[in-house]
Amino acid sequence: MAEIYIDAGTTWTKILEIKDNKKTYKIIESGKLKSLYSNCKKATGHTVIKTEKYINEAVALALGAKEYLKKDYTVLDLGSRDIKWVKYQNNKFKDMDWNTACASATGATVEMLLKFYNLKTEDLKFTKEKYAITCGIFGLEKIMDDVSHGLEPNIAVSKFIHGLAYNAFTFTKNSEDICISGGFCENNCFIESLRQYANVTPLGRFVLVDGLLNEN
Amino acid sequence: MQKDIIAFWGYPEKDIISQTKIEYPEASWVDLDINYNYPDLKIIPENYCVIIKNIVNNAFYLKDRIIKILAPIGKDKCDSAYFISEILINEGFNIVQTIFEEKCEDYNSLKLPISKSKLPLRKKVELITNNIVEQKDYSNLEECVPAFGFWGVPPNDLSILELFPDNTEVFGWIRAVEAGYPGDYKLETYVKENLPTIFFTQAFCSKTALAKYLANKYEGLFIDVDNTPNNSAKAKIEAFLKLR
Structure with a gap:
């Protein structure tokens, strides 16, 4: 019988299965979680299945990235609809923030933009210019304005993503060393944009499920 | 009528x-x-x-x-x-x-039995605010060894206080009220240096400046809530209590 650990995001669910001491990582659409799994050992996020133990997402993030936190990195997780970060100092918790409400800096907005303009993540490339997107709705308006004036959609979306990366940087209180968790690790435009402001280490999409495993 | x-x-x-x-x-x-x-x-x-x-x-x-x-x-x-x-x-x-701006002349003499008690945090805050009029004696309450601090005013939605463990000590305006000096800035801004403390204010209250400043100074967590706490505020408190 496999041990199941689940990080159920709004759009994607990250899964760690352990059977015979072998770890298997999977990503599935969150809409399919209930039909594929009925329960799990530990869960975080918006889980819809039974779990023996539920762990707060920021706690799972901190436990999953503890090796980096020990080195005084800020660990930042960008999800579909939320953004959160944790920072330690001298191996002790120092600060954190979590915005679960605003989509201006999150993955769902970018996925919608890619679909709307029929783009792939690989079509995006770092641009020096950025939109100031303190509000996602105003950010979309700027993209549409520029595209209607002839700018290529991939450049406009890249400018949006640069603005998003800048927001993420300021949200972490201008941290110098940032580890990224979540789907944005696979978005080179975002990573390159964030590198204009901080040293960036992508950790991949399974930090939170690893944190569940580390939790006692 | x-x-x-x-x-x-x-x-x-x-x-x-x-x-x-x-x-x-x-x-x-x-x-x-x-x-x-x-x-x-x-x-x-x-x-x-x-x-x-x-x-x-x-x-x-x-x-x-x-x-x-x-x-x-x-x-x-x-x-x-x-x-x-x-x-x-x-x-x-x-x-x-x-106008009630009288200052405390001897901070060491303050007893503050409710703020320091083992009662649930919500109960502490309710007792202190009720006691503005009731003026009952609570000096017999057992003192807790605080693991956390809660600084601020009574929240509009008191359910946020239920997230805290009972060994949470009360600071800020609520503590100043229990002491009988609601306008004493020194008393209002006092917290224990190494006690992990959450600095709470209602959004759009002028005390947000104070809460944010003190949270940075004492490495606490700043939380401002408008009407009722959203998931973001609750999750931050839960994580802070677990990670500190």
Whole structure:
């Protein structure tokens, strides 16, 4: 019988299965979680299945990235609809923030933009210019304005993503060393944009499920 | 309708409370700061301190029953309270403006049995605010060894306090109220240096500046909540309590 650990995001669910001491990582659409799994050992996020133990997402993030936190990195997780970060100092918790409400800096907005303009993540490339997107709705308006004036959609979306990366940087209180968790690790435009402001280490999409495993 | 309510907000000056109790021994006392879910009359702007909105909505809802309102307007409350006291005077309420800015002369003599007790945090805050009028003796309460601190004012939605463990010590304006010095800045801004503390304010309250400053100074967590706490605020508190 496999041990199941689940990080159920709004759009994607990250899964760690352990059977015979072998770890298997999977990503599935969150809409399919209930039909594929009925329960799990530990869960975080918006889980819809039974779990023996539920762990707060920021706690799972901190436990999953503890090796980096020990080195005084800020660990930042960008999800579909939320953004959160944790920072330690001298191996002790120092600060954190979590915005679960605003989509201006999150993955769902970018996925919608890619679909709307029929783009792939690989079509995006770092641009020096950025939109100031303190509000996602105003950010979309700027993209549409520029595209209607002839700018290529991939450049406009890249400018949006640069603005998003800048927001993420300021949200972490201008941290110098940032580890990224979540789907944005696979978005080179975002990573390159964030590198204009901080040293960036992508950790991949399974930090939170690893944190569940580390939790006692 | 018979007028039978003495209303107040904040912590009116003690002598005025005592004098009013003697003058109106049968009256019910109503704290207008509290959210009783009376209709929002939209007199106050949408983006404004919810406690001030509570005061105005409660006052108008109970207007026919209110004998007078004891209205702190000094440093023991806030500028917004002064402005709404003037608005309410203009709207025909009997307002007694009070200023309670007395400073404590010996901080070491303060007992603060409720703030330091083992009671659940919500109960602590409710007892302290109820005791503004009741003035009961709680000196027999058992003291806790604090693991966390809660700094701030009584939240509009008290359920946020249920996230905290019982060994949470109370600081900020609530502690100053228990001490009997609601306008004492030094007492209001005191926290224990190495005690992990959450600094709470209502959004759009001028105390947000103080809360954020103190949270940075003492490496605590700054939380501002508008009406009721959203998932973001609750999750942050949960994580802070677990990770510290």
